[in-house]
Amino acid sequence: MDDAMRRKLALFPIGIVQRLTDLTARQIRYYEQHALIHPERTHGNQRLYSFNDVERLLEIKSLIDKGLNIAGIKAMIGQPTPEIDYTPAMQAAAEEVRSELTENDLHELLMQELSARAGQRGNPVSMIQGELSRFFHGDRR
């Protein structure tokens, strides 16, 4: 599978995303209510986020810090957000990854993500590194 596909795989429960973005579960769910993100759901109705979702949340976070409200964010990045074109193959791939996702594997995945998108568009690597640093070191929670 290609990189674009890999970034769409629903892999992380809200707890992981919480640490990855430094946002509270409350905020993450709130942004979903306002259609800023659309995570997948497990059979048990639990949310599963993809790398794309995490990136989007980081963008949302930066805009919130700049003082924008939900409406302002929608105007900026809040496209209709169609997506959801999961193929059976992708779902299988996602389940495969999740079943063997350990903290270290996650670290590797994130590092790949980091280098894969180094210096790309409006997502300064420096910012992402800050998030990763927070995740893999002390001040969690």
Added chain:
DNA sequence: GTTCTGACA
């Protein structure tokens, strides 16, 4: 133990 929805200071 973790996540989910609904509700309220």
Added chain:
DNA sequence: TGTCAGCA
């Protein structure tokens, strides 16, 4: 937004 309840 935080937090607590009552489930799954």
